[in-house]
Amino acid sequence: MYHMNAVHSPDTTAGRSSAAESVAIKTSGLTKRYGSDVLAVDDVDLTVHDGEVFGFLGPNGAGKSTTIDVIMDYVRPTAGSATVLGFDAQEEPREIHRRVGILPDGYGLYDRLSGRKHLEYAIDLKGTDDDPADLLNRVGLDVTAAERSVGGYSKGMTQRLALAMALVGDPDLLILDEPSSGLDPNGVRLVREIVREQADRGKTVFFSSHILSQVEAVCDRVAILNRGRLVAVDSIDGLRDALGTGSTVTLTVDEVPAELSLAGISGVTTVTTDGRTVSATVQDPEAKVAVIDRIREDGAAILDVSIEDSSLEDLFTAYTGAAPPGIDPETAPATGAGDASDAASRETSASDDSGEVAR
Amino acid sequence: MTWPTIARKEFADALGSRMLWAIVIIIALMTSLSAGLSLLIPEMEPDAAVAIGGASQFAALLVPIMALIAAYLAIAGERESGSLKVLLGLPPSRGEVLVGKFLGRGGVVAIGLVLGFLVSGVVTVAIYGGLPLTAFVGTTALTALLGVSFVGIAIGISALTATRARAMTLAITAYLRLTLLWDLVPNAVHLLVTGEMPGQVVPAWLLLLQGLSPTGAYNALAQALLLGSGTAVEARIGGPAPAYLHPGVFLAIMLVWTLLPLVVGYLGFRRADLS
Numbered sequence: 001m002y003h004m005n006a007v008h009s010p011d012t013t014a015g016r017s018s019a020a021e022s023v024a025i026k027t028s029g030l031t032k033r034y035g036s037d038v039l040a041v042d043d044v045d046l047t048v049h050d051g052e053v054f055g056f057l058g059p060n061g062a063g064k065s066t067t068i069d070v071i072m073d074y075v076r077p078t079a080g081s082a083t084v085l086g087f088d089a090q091e092e093p094r095e096i097h098r099r100v101g102i103l104p105d106g107y108g109l110y111d112r113l114s115g116r117k118h119l120e121y122a123i124d125l126k127g128t129d130d131d132p133a134d135l136l137n138r139v140g141l142d143v144t145a146a147e148r149s150v151g152g153y154s155k156g157m158t159q160r161l162a163l164a165m166a167l168v169g170d171p172d173l174l175i176l177d178e179p180s181s182g183l184d185p186n187g188v189r190l191v192r193e194i195v196r197e198q199a200d201r202g203k204t205v206f207f208s209s210h211i212l213s214q215v216e217a218v219c220d221r222v223a224i225l226n227r228g229r230l231v232a233v234d235s236i237d238g239l240r241d242a243l244g245t246g247s248t249v250t251l252t253v254d255e256v257p258a259e260l261s262l263a264g265i266s267g268v269t270t271v272t273t274d275g276r277t278v279s280a281t282v283q284d285p286e287a288k289v290a291v292i293d294r295i296r297e298d299g300a301a302i303l304d305v306s307i308e309d310s311s312l313e314d315l316f317t318a319y320t321g322a323a324p325p326g327i328d329p330e331t332a333p334a335t336g337a338g339d340a341s342d343a344a345s346r347e348t349s350a351s352d353d354s355g356e357v358a359r
Numbered sequence: 360m361t362w363p364t365i366a367r368k369e370f371a372d373a374l375g376s377r378m379l380w381a382i383v384i385i386i387a388l389m390t391s392l393s394a395g396l397s398l399l400i401p402e403m404e405p406d407a408a409v410a411i412g413g414a415s416q417f418a419a420l421l422v423p424i425m426a427l428i429a430a431y432l433a434i435a436g437e438r439e440s441g442s443l444k445v446l447l448g449l450p451p452s453r454g455e456v457l458v459g460k461f462l463g464r465g466g467v468v469a470i471g472l473v474l475g476f477l478v479s480g481v482v483t484v485a486i487y488g489g490l491p492l493t494a495f496v497g498t499t500a501l502t503a504l505l506g507v508s509f510v511g512i513a514i515g516i517s518a519l520t521a522t523r524a525r526a527m528t529l530a531i532t533a534y535l536r537l538t539l540l541w542d543l544v545p546n547a548v549h550l551l552v553t554g555e556m557p558g559q560v561v562p563a564w565l566l567l568l569q570g571l572s573p574t575g576a577y578n579a580l581a582q583a584l585l586l587g588s589g590t591a592v593e594a595r596i597g598g599p600a601p602a603y604l605h606p607g608v609f610l611a612i613m614l615v616w617t618l619l620p621l622v623v624g625y626l627g628f629r630r631a632d633l634s
Contacts, residue, residue: 034632066634072448075632094450102448108441112375124364125449165445 024048024173024204025071029080032066040066042228043080048206048221053199055219056208059320063228064208065105068177072102085172098126101171103162103179105208111151115141115161118150119168128169135164140190155182163194173204180214192218212316226320239315246283249291250306252276257298265290276303361451362459369433369463379471382425386475389421390414391482398486407487408585411498414479415581418502419574422472423538426509427530430464434517434628435526443633453628461514461621468506473499497584501577508573508617512537515620518628541572560597567603573616576609583609 025048032041041063048054058064069075071082073093082089084096109118119132136146139160150158159182166174179191195205195218209215215222216236224232224239232239240246246269253276262271262280267287272279278300280291288307296302373379393413397406434456437443446456476499484490512533520526545568549557557565570579582591583606592600 069632069634072444074444074447075634076630094452097448097450100448102444104441104444104448106441107444108437109445110372110442112372121364121368122445122449125361125446125451127450162445166448168449 022050023083024050024052024085025054025206026083027067027071027080028082030067030070030077030082031079032063032070032075033078039228041070041077044225044228044230046223046230046233048204050204051199051202052220053195053205053207053218055215055222056206056225057212057215057222057316058210058225060210062210062225062320064210064225065177066228067225068102068105068175068206068208071175072096072100072104074104098169099172100175101166101168101173102175103159103166103177105177107162109150109158109162112149114149115146115153115157118161119146119164122165122168126169130168130170135167138167138194139164140186156184156187159183159187160190163191167194171203173206174198175206175208177208178210179207180209180211188214224316224319231319232315236315240309246281246309247285247288248279248281248308249288250277250279250308251292251295251300251302252304253278253295253300253302255300257295257300259298260295261298262291262294265294360455361449362455362462365446365451365456365459366463366466369460370466373429373464373467378429379467382429382468382471383474383478385421385425386418386472387478389417390476390479393417394479394483395486407483407489408491408494410483410487411491411494412581412585414476415498415502415578415585418472418498418505419578419581420538422502422506423509423574424534426468426506427513427534429468430460430510430513431517431526431530432523433460433464433514435520436517436523438521438633439523447633454625457514457518457621457625457628460517461511464514465507465510468510469503472503472506476502494585498581501580501584504613504617505573505577508613511617512573512620515622515624518624521631537572538574541575542569545569561595563592563596563598563601563604566592566595567608570604570609571612573613576612576616579604579609580606580613 025046027044027046030041030044030046031039033039044063044067046067056064056067066075070077071084071089073089073096076090085099087095089096113121115136116132119130119135123130123132132146133143136143141157141160141164145153145157146161150161153161159179163176163179166176174195176191176195180188183191192214195207198205199218199220205218207215207219219236221233221235222239223230256273256276256278260271260273260278262268262278265280265287267284268280268282268291270281278295280287282288282291292302292305393416394407394410396413397410434443437446443456447453451459476495480490480495480499483495513530516529516533517526520529545565546557548568549555549561549565553562566579569575579591585591586594589600592604
């Protein structure tokens with residue numbers, strides 16, 4: 001894919017090769033160690049192509065922010081290198097910062113300054129001619145709010161302002177680190193819209209988050225980082241295929257048959273039960289009907305049927321070996337006590353199975 | 360070049376936070392008080408030059424702490440709050456941030472001190488009916504330089520520290536060591552070398568040691584300005600002044616104290632991990 005882009009990329013601006021032009025972010029053997037015992041980023045090779053929306057997923061503490069810190073030259077790598085838009089992150093940070101907009105992790109703003117002053121400061125420092133009103137409009141901050149001091153802003157307003165500052169100078173690459181934290185559903189939708197706008201205009205977006213549904217909604221490709229290591233890079237469809245988790249058929253029955261023979265059906269990989277619910281993971285679409293037929297043959301009456309494609313949560317769990325924080329509890333694997341414990345242990349073995357499929 | 364923008368913002372912030380006016384008022388009050396001291400103490404001979412000397416004595420104690428307060432959080436505060444990540448995510452380099460902060464805060468302190476001294480100048484004229492202009496302008500300029508020196512020290516400290524608490528600890532330490540406790544050093548050396556504490560007449564090198572701190576250099580220059588550069592020194596050492604006690608040496612010491620902390624701060628800041 002990288003080579004195809006490199007060959008077919010027709011526009012080359014002066015001073016930069018076509019190969020550099022087609023790669024927005026490239027890290028090689030990137031490693032960051034804090035002290036002697038904390039390995040925050042471990043030998044990460046990552047390539048983000050020009051014009052793509054790239055999701056950077058991982059649980060909290062996986063090393064996502066540290067990777068971004070190196071890309072932005074906030075921290076220096078212990079080993080390896082990072083290139084952004086063809087410029088070396090450590091040698092040419094100014095060239096990068098001129099072309100990149102960032103919403104950093106753990107950022108702060110100036111409490112005594114108004115929202116508008118913040119934007120004017122960013123515009124001055126970047127030497128662009130953006131109109132603050134346009135930027136405010138883009139992030140849905142009204143003009144009267146922009147005249148107030150940021151010290152009185154809610155988390156959501158602060159986040160919108162920081163996003164507007166990241167958009168100053170129409171950046172070629174927008175780096176968003178947990179952009180949805182503190183935002184209400186409208187704000188989350190706004191972030192998604194801005195990402196799509198950037199993508200429609202051929203800009204690159206690097207979207208780091210531990211919230212899977214948001215990455216799933218906007219990203220072309222996804223990298224999963226766990227304990228500092230890159231464990232997967234693919235499109236979301238590609239990840240699904242690679243894992244082969246397929247779909248889950250969930251049946252509510254009057255009584256779970258004592259002799260459940262679903263596991264014998266071709267195309268069914270795992271079967272779990274919980275109370276009166278039976279879930280079967282199937283690889284082939286035809287197997288869904290076979291599951292329904294077979295459970296009737298086993299002697300159960302079906303009360304309800306639901307079919308779900310595997311969610312990114314499942315993929316995530318398979319790759320990182322743990323349910324990520326921040327996911328909807330309803331879709332999280334059952335971990336209840338008491339009579340559910342048996343089902344919970346079977347859930348665990350089910351995800352182990354799907355992990356083996358990946359290997 | 361982004362440091363002028365950063366310096367302008369620092370200056371505007373200082374106006375908004377009333378830091379500038381606080382400096383003006385404190386300095387105006389203290390220096391006016393010292394100018395009016397002769398009115399309160401009947402035995403004192405009314406003399407404008409003595410009044411300016413008194414003002415400089417006050418300033419030597421007050422200006423360092425004011426300048427440190429005005430600047431010690433300039434970088435460390437932004438680092439702790441996270442706004443430094445936003446700022447450094449924009450084109451400014453770390454060096455430009457450091458220079459912009461120094462110029463902005465240094466400008467605020469210098470202007471505040473000059474305005475404060477102008478007030479006391481008016482008070483002095485009102486009390487004594489005149490003002491030794493050279494001594495007054497020189498002392499004002501020297502005091503502004505002292506303020507800028509300590510802003511340089513504060514920015515250097517701020518660049519080397521990751522938290523507000525650490526920056527404050529170092530700023531207080533710098534104030535105590537460089538202003539209040541510095542004279543212990545030459546006295547201790549004198550005791551070691553001669554076996555006794557310095558008396559009325561002291562060796563010339565003791566004056567150099569005293570003047571190695573920014574505040575000490577300021578005091579030496581202020582005395583030279585008010586009493587004449589030769590006489591102040593000759594009275595203390597009981598003989599002709601050696602070349603190393605020339606006012607130019609003390610001026611150079613003040614400049615070194617301004618720039619060296621900035622350079623050291625930059626070298627540390629340049630390599631720091633800001634996470």
